[in-house]
Amino acid sequence: MSEKIVVGVDIGGTAIKVGICDLNGELLHTYEGPTETEKGSDAICNNIANYARLIVEQSPYSWDQVEGVGIGVAGFLDIPNGIIKFSPNLGFRNVPLKAFLEERLGKKVLVNNDANVAALGEAWAGAGRGVDHCVCYTLGTGVGGGIIIGGRIVEGFNGMAGELGHMSIVPDLEAIQCGCGKMGCLETVSSATGIIRMAKDAVERGDRTSLSFVPNIMAKDVIDAAKAGDEVASRIVARAAFYLGKSMAAVAVVLNPQRFIIGGGVSKAGEFLFEQIREVFQKATPEVAVEGVEIVPAILGNNAGVVGAAGLIIRS
């Protein structure tokens, strides 16, 4: 056990997940402990440090083998300095996480936002393994994203790169307002929330659909109904797929990635959804930018964050 390892930390509002990866991105061990958000930012930071130490102690590896510790966290970050400027779900304001952990752990620490880190996980050791240029979409409550070029996260000038859910893509006439305040963002139609909203609108409008009999519509209900042939549900899923495909067509001519990777709850719709996305993508993208480009499902699931956080140490 003389080889080097990297530790990844995925900080959520209720649990902190820690993982050990080898330098190829193989996830060797994981550990999960409570975040204890209610105890405040000092306690959370101590928990992170403790869990990182603990997982290594409990593993066959020694602390000397640790190359560094990567952290993924939701919020507005000063990435180069590893400062959490604002993280609503942790209650963090201007917490210098990198400096604190480097002091406590005596290792190189890198911090990045959760969506970027999940994208790096998939690109490094998941559905993008071996591929230099990947763009990842996460279809959950919102639509998250991350851009990997040359194996590294693209952060942008203010750390706002990869905010794919806020591509203004729905034409004005059909657009509704997004949580970000703008009209027609991708996540208004292609997130679980967007799908549920369209379904509820259809039911309220009195459209004939099996969804009328579902008490509390979830995105999965809409997808299942679409798969079963319900026309209204099919139209909704087709619309979600349409704007995903259109947004990928735009990204394809901007960045020409080799692989689009789609994860998150909605992506569990599987080939039924992916085929529709690919069809729109191919129709809207010049052939030279379609050639060799794949649209594939994410494979790491909830581990993408912890693997990608570890990957920060290798890929930066």
Next chain:
Amino acid sequence: MSEKIVVGVDIGGTAIKVGICDLNGELLHTYEGPTETEKGSDAICNNIANYARLIVEQSPYSWDQVEGVGIGVAGFLDIPNGIIKFSPNLGFRNVPLKAFLEERLGKKVLVNNDANVAALGEAWAGAGRGVDHCVCYTLGTGVGGGIIIGGRIVEGFNGMAGELGHMSIVPDLEAIQCGCGKMGCLETVSSATGIIRMAKDAVERGDRTSLSFVPNIMAKDVIDAAKAGDEVASRIVARAAFYLGKSMAAVAVVLNPQRFIIGGGVSKAGEFLFEQIREVFQKATPEVAVEGVEIVPAILGNNAGVVGAAGLIIRS
């Protein structure tokens, strides 16, 4: 004169332009000679080598001071190997330009496509000087583009990154077919060709416009008419600006560049056009991705190609 210099070559269908830059991107000397396309690819390659030698001989610098020679050329390229796979206007097919010139000149040679090279020129030594992340649009016969992240050209997996003119951005109901075969590309509305087409359509439809009295409408005529208050022309320019702004809004959340740089003939419309683009951009982009982001005119004009070609040697 002991400092290092870089040589840039911009190969056009009728002329080859050569320039000497210092390592800060200052253009010190230029020379232009005929391409002699009619003589075939060997003759063109010899001309490139000769003009590169000649400009240095005629300058106060010696060949020893040359760090390398960068080349910008229109066409489909194998960028890493510097092979021109196909260049219609030069008649090149599978010409190993990099290998030929490295042999002939005894210097490092790098080849990239003309739009990427012009973008690098502006980013390195023009309107993007000092800015790490720039996205450049060239509004000419088509809409060209180039993406500079961390000071370097983003080429993409097949060299197709930065093809901003082929963002599928016009909604299906209003879309027309682009030269690339797809519907609704940005260049169908925001290029000179697109503006002229919309103007001719308006005249043919019998819309009341001063453009009816213009014998052979150019994009400049439409812009001038719009500036003079012609409603039809104003609508056309607003439409060109609208989709430019929308495309920048999309790029802003994908890459979060600090600066958008717009060049090419249509950009000469100046603030009249830029103000409209900025308004749409701000309306369609989440505030956090607008903050600190500028939309500015290119400043190098026709020298962007030769400066950016020289820049390949520094920025790669």
